[in-house]
Amino acid sequence: MKLILGLIWSLILKYQIKSSGRGLSTKKAMLQWINVLIGMYKIENFSTDWNDGRALCGLNDRLKPGVCPNHYTLNSSEGLANCRLAMDLAELHFSIPKLLTPEDFNSPEVDELSVMTYLSYFFRPWNDQVLLWIQKTIPQNNIKILTTDWNSGIN
Numbered sequence: 001m002k003l004i005l006g007l008i009w010s011l012i013l014k015y016q017i018k019s020s021g022r023g024l025s026t027k028k029a030m031l032q033w034i035n036v037l038i039g040m041y042k043i044e045n046f047s048t049d050w051n052d053g054r055a056l057c058g059l060n061d062r063l064k065p066g067v068c069p070n071h072y073t074l075n076s077s078e079g080l081a082n083c084r085l086a087m088d089l090a091e092l093h094f095s096i097p098k099l100l101t102p103e104d105f106n107s108p109e110v111d112e113l114s115v116m117t118y119l120s121y122f123f124r125p126w127n128d129q130v131l132l133w134i135q136k137t138i139p140q141n142n143i144k145i146l147t148t149d150w151n152s153g154i155n
Helices: 002-015 026-037 054-063 076-094 102-106 112-120 123-137
Strands: none
Touching: 026 054, 026 112, 054 076, 076 102, 102 112
């Protein structure tokens, strides 16, 4: 079973969670990305920093403002309810599947790699936001694909 899970994680790491290519580990790159988006939560790990659900609610709200505007004031002692809310919002607004249960997310023993995998699904809505911003900023360049429309060097 561990061998199969290790293989699955390797595939996810390669295709779902790509390294920055700048000498950063995937974990460090993801932590930097998360802290750029929701720096007010000072995320340092992919386990206990997510247990109270507030950071996850904040991530939802950052990607779609107004989805969880009260994430700052959520009660940290109601972590399970906060995790449930955040995961429901992610599924509803971004079609992010519940790879973990709210109980898993709320547990201090949550598997770090599982949390990283779940959070990697938030890359898509973030990339979509960046693409929309670029299209509004430089509409004349007709950018449609964030990863390849820069290859010519012109854009």
